[in-house]
Amino acid sequence: xxxxxxxxxxxxxxxxxxxxxxxxxxxxxxxxxxxxxxxxxxxxxxxxxxxxxxxxxxxxxxxxxxxxxxxxxxxxxxxxxxxxxxxxxxxxxxxxxxxxxxxxxxxxxxx
Amino acid sequence: xxxxxxxxxxxxxxxxxxxxxxxxxxxxxxxxxxxxxxxxxxxxxxxxxxxxxxxxxxxxxxxxxxxxxxxxxxxxxxxxxxxxxxxxxxxxxxxxxxxxxxxxxxxxxxxxxxx
Numbered sequence: 001x002x003x004x005x006x007x008x009x010x011x012x013x014x015x016x017x018x019x020x021x022x023x024x025x026x027x028x029x030x031x032x033x034x035x036x037x038x039x040x041x042x043x044x045x046x047x048x049x050x051x052x053x054x055x056x057x058x059x060x061x062x063x064x065x066x067x068x069x070x071x072x073x074x075x076x077x078x079x080x081x082x083x084x085x086x087x088x089x090x091x092x093x094x095x096x097x098x099x100x101x102x103x104x105x106x107x108x109x110x111x
Numbered sequence: 112x113x114x115x116x117x118x119x120x121x122x123x124x125x126x127x128x129x130x131x132x133x134x135x136x137x138x139x140x141x142x143x144x145x146x147x148x149x150x151x152x153x154x155x156x157x158x159x160x161x162x163x164x165x166x167x168x169x170x171x172x173x174x175x176x177x178x179x180x181x182x183x184x185x186x187x188x189x190x191x192x193x194x195x196x197x198x199x200x201x202x203x204x205x206x207x208x209x210x211x212x213x214x215x216x217x218x219x220x221x222x223x224x225x226x
Contacts, residue, residue: 101153
């Protein structure tokens with residue numbers, strides 16, 4: 001079983017819909033990252049969080065350390081949000097800030 | 112400020128050939144990483160470095176070697192390429208703020224095909 005599980009694997013939405021992507025992990029962590037991989041392949045970091053909630057524009061990330069679960073929400077989705085969203089964790093007591101990644105969620109937003 | 116760059120962007124190798132992938136960062140980051148990304152799997156760490164002159168193995172190091180002779184560069188070598196090494200390779204870098212690790216910055220990727 002993977003240490004980081006994302007759901008759903010694929011998600012199709014209509015423009016304007018509220019979107020939620022989930023991430024569950026089975027190890028103790030010091031931080032959780034949400035990343036976005038564009039259709040062209042580039043990967044950018046969206047959030048890094050260790051507790052609570054962060055917001056950037058239409059994106060919101062939450063984490064519940066006790067339940068070992070995080071969610072990424074996109075409000076008022078737009079076709080340009082179409083990408084793969086990747087959850088990654090930094091396990092506690094891991095040297096060098098190494099990350100363990102989920103398999104990603106492919107999001108398609110149709111106009 | 113170019114961030115993290117990778118060369119080459121694409122490469123086709125024959126089985127048994129060798130090559131080196133170059134990663135460069137201009138952010139003065141201490142930590143650098145090489146990942147591979149395969150369909151249906153998450154990014155997997157090949158090797159990483161916590162500073163100039165140091166390297167360490169990740170999850171899938173077999174068949175690869177690395178060197179970090181300069182702080183800004185991290186080289187990934189394939190000594191004898193195999194079809195199983197067909198993948199997209201990403202380099203990333205990171206640093207600390209105080210005692211807290213910051214986000215990782217990724218290069219654009221290198222698509223390698225081994226025939």
